[in-house]
Each structure stands twice: as structure tokens, then as C-alpha cells.
Amino acid sequence: MNNKILTTLEFPQVVKQLLPFMVTAAGKKEALALLPSTDANEVASRLVETTDGADLLRIKNGIPLPKLVDITEPLKRLQVKARLNGTELAQITQVLRASAATKNFFDDLLEEGIELRSLPQQVEQLVTIPTITKRLIQSIDPDGRINDEASSRLHGIRQLMVKTENEIHSQMSSYTHGKKAKYLSNPTVTMRNDRYVLPVQSRYRNQFGGVVHDQSASGQTLYIEPGDVVNANNRLKQAQIEERQEMIRVLAELSRLITPYRHDIANNAIILGHLDFVNAKAKLAVKQQASLPQISCNNQVALRQARHPLIDPQKVVANDIKLGGDYSTIVITGPNTGGKTITLKTLGLIQLMGQAGLFIPANENSTIGVFDNVFADIGDEQSLEQNLSTFSGHMDNVKAILEQVSGQSLVLLDELGAGTDPKEGAALAMAILDKLGTIGAKVVITTHYPELKVYGFNRSQTINASMEFNNETLKPTYKLLLGIPGQSNGIQIAQRLGISDDVINEAQSFIGDDSQDLNEMIGDLVDQRRQARERNEELQSRLAKQQSEQAELDEKLNRFAENREKLMNDARREANHQVASAKREANRIIHRLRQLETKGRVVKENELIDAQGKLNALHRDDPRLKNNKVLQKAKKRHDFHVGDQVLVKSYGQQGSLVAKRGQHKWEVAIGILKMEIDERQLEKISVKELRAQQSKQGQQASKRAVHTTQTRHTTARLDLRGKRYEQAMNELANFIDHALLNNLSPVTIIHGKGTGALRKGTQQYLAGNPRVKSFNYAAPNAGGDGATIVYF
Template identity: 50%
Template sequence: MDSKILATLEFSKIKQAIEQYTVSALGKQMSRQLVPTADQATIQRALDETKDAADILRLKGAIPVPQLENIRPHMKRLVIGATLNGLELAQIGRVLRATAEVDRFFTDLRGAEIDLRQLYHWQDELATLTSLTRRLRVSLEDDGHVTDDASTKLKGIRNGIQQLEGQIRERMGSFTRGKQAKYLSEPIITIRNERYVIPVKQEYRSHFGGVVHDQSATGLTLFIEPQSVLDLNNRLRQRQVEERQEVQRLLAELSNELAPYQTEIIQNADILGHLDFANAKARYAKAIKATEPLLDDANHVNLRQARHPLIAADKVVANDISIGENFQAVVITGPNTGGKTITLKTIGLLQLMAQAGLFIPANEESHVGIFADIFADIGDEQSIEQNLSTFSAHMSNIVTILKRIDGKSLVLLDEVGAGTDPQEGAALAISILDRIGTIGSYVMATTHYPELKAYGYNRPNTINASMEFDVETLQPTYRLLMGVPGRSNAFDIALRLGLDPLVISQSKSLMSDDSQDLNNMITDLENQRKAAQKEYHEAQVTLQKATELYDDLESASREFFNARQTQLDKAKDQANEIVNKAQKESNQIIHELRQLQLSGQAGVKEHQLIAAKTDLENLKQNKALAKNKVLRHEKNKQALKVGDDVLVTTYGQHGVLLQQLDKKYWEVQVGIIKLKVKVSDLEKTKAEAPQKQKQHTTTIHATNRVNPTLDLRGERYENALAKVDRYIDSALLAGYPQVTIVHGKGTGVLRQGITSYLQGNRQVKKFAFAPANAGGNGATVVTFK
């Protein structure tokens, strides 16, 4: 990217703003070295990292990268075998601790299933040197001081130093108190040449004996090491030498331990710096309310409500700016200080930011292009040193631009052709724009020339735009109007300021017809735009109301279907309750019929009882059944009369209507039993043919023989229990006092199931395993009441 464009659009201020959010030396370095690129993959990767960091900032409060120094010089010293000092080792230790913390942070993110596009890759590249990190943390403080826990020997030496210092202070303390204090200039203990001394008056220099280490500027005070503490000071000095030697040994040892991991440590530091830089980009994006731009490799730029990032948020005016899709050239007109230049700088700077992997201050879904280069001729380019006027300087710059642009360039020209005769300047501006269009570059230019307003209508792939001006307040609104050229507001402004209308009329008469026609055309376009804008706002209001109505209807529809389903479920629950009640009643009826059977009365057939109970078991409603079954049931209802053959749905039995007891109940003959049945539980049926009934009776009679032994071996668990239930009913109706159920030994699951069933059957008096010679615990003998 051309370096001049970075200076013209003040890209360096963006980098400085990002650098303020970095905390590491490498992060700051990456901020300073940030430049846009034209490689799409590189741009997208950088945007992905910014997006990841922004998501982490929003969800977890940023990646935990602490303040870190640049450790590359330290690692270079390790390469040549040097011993690092305590501060250098501490800085490396801080990098290793940060590496471990960041690794844990990303592991937690993965555990929370937070999706990231790129940054998990950097976690995979981190090398967590656990033992080395722990050793440095235990041995060094952040300021590089070697701790007592670095080695047992160092701790012992320092303990000895503390004891000796205590003895020396205690002994010398006797000189600063009592009668001895009068020989001192001040009653204090101090240090000279790393030895403890006291300030003695010159005239008493021989009173304490010992060695003079220093004297005051006046010579009236001597700093003397008393004879009585010479030995202690010597021993202390020896201990201090031992301490320095042990510390140096430990530093050399730690340096040697780090040396094999130079590559991993440098890589960790680089990754942490990279993550710090990503953090800074995310924080800056949050500060300016920026969003992720969408890359368009066809160079269709569509910035939605774009804002210049270097203008205060309370002053900047957002604008929709587009170029590339329907037109490659935009000609912007409007009054001075109306915002034309800021519009150029906004699109240029936001494009640079996006191609540097930064979020841009614009609404979401904003599209940016991928330009190989961006060129600009903005501002006063005159140069006294080069003896260039403003016009010459601009032309020199444009000449350079025309030589370098291609079909993937974006050109920004401010006041193109200005600084010379208006007629010549307009012609020159049109020629320059035509040349740029021929090359195929994208261009956005500002101008005051009326000839260029017509240019936007006459040239293909070119559109007019203007900066809005409020005639009522005589102030620019800084709003960009695409498709509408700006018109001169001189007459309107002069009239509002009090100029005689006659003067204004005379001025208008002096204008050429073409100029007046152009102004009239622009005025008409502005009126059309305002009318269209009014219709647009009205349409938006209508759309909003329609959307609200649609949402209300959709919500009401959901509530209706939910309520309907709830009512259906409730109705089926009630139906199941009714069926359960009927089942209990039918069980009681069957019990009474069994008693009649056992007492010797005939007429009740065993198969009828078993069929009745089976049918009753299947009466319960399933909520998943299709609702049309209810309708089908209703259609089957017909008018009933005495003598009709009917089906009693609650028992699954056929019968004949005897008499209607009331509006809700009928008396029905079912076999030998007379029942009181609800009308809702009756369905009219056709009478069965006599011969068919006879055949049915004969067939069933053949199945009335019940074996006193039921063999369940090889049966599945559910089938076996169902057979046991039917078999017990049959055995009871057959009048057996005792039966045998063979279930086998196996795993014992079936035996346990049968035992549980027999325990719950009220007709069973007792049950036990068969004798050993009759099957043992592989069979169960059941005795009935």
C-alpha cells in the first residue's frame, strides 16, 4: 500500500489508538508495524482474529495477557552462553506464567463450547513448560530478587546473615545509649563500605578503637567501626560474599535450564504478543462501536452509516457510502465546509482499516473491497521549497497517480481541477476522470464545477452525489445524498441575509441558460428526492404496522393451536379416567360371573370373559392418536330403539336393547347379564347370522379345554406375563383349585416377574416352588382361593 495514502488519511492515528490498549512490548510493536494488505486470505485471517477477540471480550472480559517485556534480547544472550541476571530471568518467568494462564483460559473456553475462528490455533502452538515455570516462580520475585526458597544453602546463609546483623546491632546499640552516646555526633548506627559504623566526634576517635571508614565533609565526624564488632563485621562480610556467590550460581543454573527451550519460549512470547494485539483491536473496536466488515472480492463497497473514526462520536455524522456495484465513479458536489473532504477520507480510511484486519465504525453487513492500492489527492499540496503552486502540486500528484493505477485501485480526488481558470479546470477534471474510467479504477471526486454535475448524467458507470445544505438554517447537514448533484445556494443565502431581491433577479438574468436549466433540474431532483423520502418513511410506518399485525396474528395462532392441543389432551385424559373406572366395574362383573360359574350355573362361556377383559385393556386413549378417530366415532352414532343389536364399547361385548331407562341410559341384555349402559357407550350393529354364531360356538368350545400346567420356557418376558394373566383367568373359570407354571431357572428374571404378578392377584391363595422331583425352583405351584 502506498505510504503517502497512510499519511494523508492519518492511518498512524488509528495505530496509536490501538497501541494504547496493548500491555506487552510485542503487542505495542505489532501495533506500530500494522499496515493494510491486498491479500484476501491475510485480511480475512486478521479479521477473524479480531472477531474472536471481540467475542471473548464480550463474553469473558478479554484474554488474560499481562504486562510483558520484550525477552528476545535475553534469549539472544542465552544463545552465546551468557548468564542472565535476576530481572531478565524474572521477565522470562513472567512470560511462562502468562503462557500457562492463557492456555488454561482457552481450555475453559473450549469446555464452554465457545466457537472461535482462529485463536484456538494459537493455543495449540503454546508450549507450557510446567516444571520450568514452577522453578522460576519459586526462585525469583518479579523485580528479579532471588528468593530464600531458591536453594537450601541460600536460605541458611541468609539466616546466618540475619543473626549476625542482629548481634552487631545489639552490641553497637550499647554505644548509642547511656553514657557512651555523648561521644557520638548522632546516636545512630549506619553503614560505610558495607560495614556497620557509628558517627564519632573527632576528639574521641580513639575512645572506641577500631577502623575509620569515612568522615563528614567538615571533618568533625568520623565513621568508626568499633574494635568490639570488628570480628562480627568480618564474619558478616564473609557471609555476604557467600550469599552473592550462591545467588550467582543459582542464576547460572537457571540460565542453563532455560537454554534448551529457547525456541519454545520465544514462540510463546510471540504468541502472547499476538494475542495482546488481538485484544487491543477488540477493545478499540468496542470503543468506536465498530463492526466486522464483509470482504467483497468484486470490490463492491457498501458502507452502511459509516463514521469517521477520528471525529468525536457526538459530532460525527454517519453516511451511507457506496461505489463499485452499479457505478465506478462518484462525483460529489456541495458547499465548502459541507463535508465533501471528510466523506473522501471516511471511505479511504475505513477501507485501509478493513484491509489491515480491523473492524470499522459502520453498521453491520457493511461491505468493503480489496484494493491493490489506494491513492489520494486531498488538501493543499503547495510547496515553497519545490516552487510549486497549489495547482501545480495537485497536477504533479495526479500525474503520479495516473501512472500507477490499475483496475484494482481506488482513487480519491479532492477538488479535482481546482486552482486555475474554472473553464479550463472543469475540462481538465473531466478528462482526468475519463482517463481513470478508461483504466478501470474506482474513483470518488469532489468538485465545485457545474460542468461536472452534468458529467455524472452523461457518463456510464458514473453517479452524482452531493452534501446536503439546509437553506433555512444556512448550515450544512453533512449528509451525503447519492444520486443528487449539489446546486449553488448563493442566491438563497443572499436573499435570507437581506440582499435586495432586485439585485438577486438581475444576477439570475446574467447567468447562462444552461446554468439556470441545470439549477432548475437539480431543484426538481431535490423535490423528487424529498417526495420519495416522504413516501419511503410512510411506507416504513405502514411496513412496521403490518409487521406488528403479522407478529400479533402469528402469536395468536400459536396460542390457539397450543390451547387446542391442551384441550384435546385434557379430553383424552378424561376419557382415560372414564375407561379406568369402567375397567374396575367390569372386573367386578367378571368376578361375579366367575363366582356364578364356580357355583355351577351355566350360560357364561369362558372365552367371552377372557375376550371381554382383553378388549377392556385396549380401551385407553392414546394422545398421539389422530383426532379424526373422534369424528369417526361420532359418525357411527345412530338412533337407538328397542330390539336393536348394539356393541357395548366399554366392555367390548354385543347385546340387545331391552328398554330406555332415561335420556342417558339403556337396559341391555349381554349374554345372561342385564346391564345399565350410557347412550354414549352404545354403538348400533348388525345382527349376526345364526349359522355363523353356531360355527363360532363350536370353534370356541373346542378351545375350552385348559391344561393344568402352563409351560413358559423360551417365551419373552412380556409375552410370558401376558400368557400367565390369561391362563389364570382360564384356570379359574375351569374350576381348577391348583395349577403349575413352568418358567425354568435361567437368570431368574421371569421367575421374579411371575412371583410379583401372583403376589398382586387377589384370586391366588398361595404359591410355592414345585417339589424337587417336579422341577424345583424351575416351576411354581399356584393354589386358588
């Protein structure tokens, strides 16, 4: 792939969009070296990696990687047996920790049954050194500081240093807080030459023995080390020297430990960087709303709603672009600033992105080819000055392209033949297109020449295209129209801008009838195409709406089927219960008849058996019970209207329907509370049942005003300790609802002390609940600030 095309199509700018998503130096280095591949297998492999990254981003929010710096130089120094410093060892430790964590992450994916295509094989190459990693973690802090646990000797030395410093501070405090404090410039202890000293006023020098280490700029203060502190300072200084020597020994030992594994560690850093690069590709795909492209073995390109990745998504115009199959050359004509050049760049840049293993900013099921090279001659041809040097520059580019192009190449030419006499330019452009067609390359060009419109119509494997132009507003829409050549709109634009009619009429007289007819024909085609597109968009909108309504109807049908089956089963059980009762009654009657027979009255046995059989026939399992009163009664229980009295089965409470919320939910008033409840949890109460309940409640006036049939055990205490914050807040809300419904007051919320998060969340919820009258901490012997008492 030639480097010039990367710059021309701004491929490096796309690569730079990956960098903000990356956390490793090795990953950024790999990204900056990214180039499109010309090998179909490698392109497919790269896209599989990106697909794995996109799957992990969707399922696990990506591969968890820490920030990793470049460890190339420290590893090179290990090769010559150098001693690394603490910071360098901390950086290498981070790579080893990340390697172990990444392997564990992918092992967990395997246990969860999440299968990936490519990345697990790469992760298997990571080398973990558990023993050495543990030693490094124990010895070196992430900031490079050597821990006390790095060696027993270092631990002992630092304990001695702490003890000595405490002794020095104790001795110094006798000066700063004792009788001699009045001789000090400032009653503080400071450091000079790594030794603890006192700031003494110079005129009181003789009040202190010891060593003078420094004096102030004015000479009024001397920094003196008292004589009785000298020995302690000497011991501290000796300990500090021993500490430095032991730290050097520890660093050398740790460096020797990892030296045999320097190649494995370097390879680990590269693999982790590659995983970081895959993460970044997946995140960029989400940002660009990009999709996985399919690969065509014969270089057919079919981009659905392709968008230029470097243009603001709110402003970019998407286009369908097809190349290959029925035609291998596209001739795009149309006015300036209509979007021709951007269309060329969009096609070329998306092709480069796909061959580099990136998802492309186009709709799903888009197809790219794998070209051995992409060539482009794209320049700003919007200037009014077209001179020979410009034409020569374009021809130099075209000459280089013709010398390198093959039948597996993609060629993009902007304003082919421009910069010279229009007749000669058009003739040269057609000859160049014929040459490229003979070679078999895929070609897209833009031009203003009307001769090329005829060329696009007459040549096989060639199709005309244009950028749509609104004849009513005389403004471009930036939509690509395949199969329709561009219309010349110069005279129309001049007329709209106010050029006098006599000039316009004379200009039109200079144009041949054939040209005018062609322009009118193209204009009609463009209008018809735009109307067809608008109609298609309208039909697509209607289709989407109908599909949504169909899905809603399907859901309603499923719920209806579920409810119908439940109602049928309930009705069947009720009918069977009634039949069983009838059978018992029939048996009683038969028994009575037999008693009558024993008293002298003759009753035939076959009559009794027939009666018994008819009664047994009433016990049926047929689910289709038509005109069944029990079934009708059950259906009426679920025919809801605003104001109906209902039983809320999940709470065992009676309420009234206030308003419908959504397809299958109702707002229900239960006493002073209002809740949104699914209608499957509701059952209508008949007037007769309501009166019976009211009568029963009247007899129980001494009890609660709202009769509660508890469906769960409700206590006056809720224990939230050990719960996650979200779970605890949900349980708290449910507990307060049940406490209100059961007239429990006060109640106790046990949230513990801990970090204080549950306590703060509990009290914030209670403060915002209008039914809470007050709340405060429990008594010291009942939990103190680890529990809250709530009054309603």
C-alpha cells in the same frame, strides 16, 4: 500499497488507537508495522482473526495476557553465552508463564465447546518448558530479586546473615539502651561502609573502643564500630560476599538452562504479541461500534451508514456509500464545507482499515473490495487563492496516478481540475475521467464545475451525487445523495445574507434560463429526497415500535397458552375427581337397588347397566371443556385487581394486591412487608375462603397474627461461610424475609472472620434494613465476631 495514501488518509492515526488496548511490547511493535494487504486471502485471514478476538472479548472478556516487555536483547546476549541479570530472567520467566497460561486458556475453551476459526492453530505453536519454567519461578521474583529457594547454599547463607544481623542488633542495643547511651548523639544504629556503627559524641571517643568509620560535617559526631561488634560485622561482611558469589552462580546456571530454548522463547513472545494485537483489534471494534465487512471478489463497495473513524462519534454524520456494479465512477458536486472531502476520506480510510484486517465503522453486512492500490489527490481547496503552483501540484499527483493505476485500483480525487480557468479545468477533468474509465478503475471525485454534472448524466458507468443542502436553513446536512447533482446556492445565500435586491436581480439576469431551471429541478429533487428520507425514518421508527409491540404480544400469547394449559389440566383433574365421586355414588345407588330387588321389587339389569354407562361417560380427557364451572372458577383465581386478597404460593402467605408492576408482576403487601412478585406465584382468595380463614385465625388468637404455611424449612440460624460475596448477600436477604414472616427473633448470622468481607457486607445490609431493631456480635463462646445476633 503506496505509503503516501496512508498519510493522506490518516491511516497511522487509526493504528495509534490500538495502542492503549495493548500490554505487550511485541504486540505494539506489530501494530505500528500494520499495513493494508492487497491479497484477498490474507485480508480474509486477518478478518477471521479479528472475528475470533471479538468472539473471545464477548464470551471471555478477551485473551488474558500479562504485561510483557521486549526480551529481544536478553535473548541475543544468550546467543554469546552471556549471564543475564535477575530482571532479564524475570522478564523471560513472565513470557514462559504467559505461554503456559495461554495454552491452558485455549484448552479450557475447547473443553467448553467454544470453537474458534484461526487462533487455536497459532496457540498450538507455543512451546512450554514446564521444568525450567518451574525452576525460574522458584528462583526469581517478578521484580528480578533472587529468592532464597534458588539454591540450598543461598538459603543457608541468608539464614546465617539474618542470625548474624540479629546478634549485631542485640549487641548494639546494649549501647543504645545501656549506661553508655548518654554518650551517643542519637540512640540509634546506622550503617557506614556496609557496617553497623553508633553515632558517638566526639568528646566521648575514649569511652568506646573499636573503629571510626566516618564523622559528621560539623565534626561533633563520630561513627564508631564498637570493638565487640567487629567480629560479628566481619562475619556478616563475609556472608554478604558469599551471597553475591552464589547469586552470580545461580544467574549463570539459569542462563545456561534457557539458552537452548532461546529461539522458542522468542517465537513465544511474537505469538503472545500477536494475540495481544488481536485483542486490541477487537476492543477497538467495540469502541468504534465497528462490524465485520464482507469481501467483494469484483471490488464492489457497499458501505451502510459509514462513519469516519477519527471524528467524534457524537458529531459524525453516517452515509451510505456504494461503488461498483451499475457504476464505477461517482461525481460529487455541491457547495464548500458540505462534507465532500470527508466523504472521500471516509471511503478511502474504511477501505484501508478493512484491507488491514480491522473491523470497519459501518453497519453490519457492509461490503469492501480488495484493491491493489488506493490513490488520492486530496488537498484543502477551500482557499480563495488558486494559483498556478497549486494547479501544477495537483496535476503532478494526477500524472503519477495515471502512470500507476490499474483496473483493480481505487482513485479518490478532490476538486479535480481546480486552480485554472473553469472551462479548461472542466475539460481536463472530463478527459482524466475518460482515461480512468478506460483503464477500469473505481473512481470518486468532487468538483464545483457544472459541466461535470452533465458529464455524470451522459457517461455510462458514471453517476452524479451531491451533499444534501437544506434550502430552508441554507446549511449543509452532510448527507450524501446518490443520483442527484449538487445545486448551486450562491445567489440564495447572498440574498439571505442581506445583499440588496437590485444586485440579486441583476445577478439572476446573467444566469441563463436553462441554468435556473436546472437549479430549480435539482432543488425539487433534493427536497423530495429529504422528505422521502424523513418519511422512511418515521416508518422505520414505527416498524421498530410495532415489532416491539408484536414481541410483547407474542410473549403474552405464550404466557396465556401456558396458563390456559395449566388451567385446563387443573379443570380436567377437578372434573375427573367429581365424576369419580359421582361413579362411587352411582355404584352405591345400584347396590341399594339390588338390595330392593332381593326384597321383591323387580329392577331390570339393563336399566342398571345403562345408568352405569351414562355415569362413566362423564369421565372425559377432552381438553376443550366449555362452560365448565371448575375451569371458570380457576380462571377467576387469576383475574387480579388492586385490593384483591391473594395467596403467595412461594411463601405460603396471604396478602393483598397494592399495585401492578410491569406486565406480569404485582406489588403485594404481606403484613407489614411489601414485595414485588410474579403473578404466576399468586392465587386469588375468594370472599368465602377469606372469611373461613379469618374465622380460623380468630380461634387461634393465642398464636401468631399471620398464619404461615411454610413452603421451606426456616431456622433461626444462617451459615454464610464458604459462600461467594454476591451469593451470600442474596441468601441473607431471603433469610431475613423468611425470618420476619415467621416471627423469628433473634436470629444468628454466621459469617466467619476470614478477610472480613462477609462480616462487613452483612452488617451494612442489616444497618440499612428498617425492620432490624439492633444487632451485635455473638458471645465469645458462641462464635464471637464470627457471628452476628439480629433482633427485629
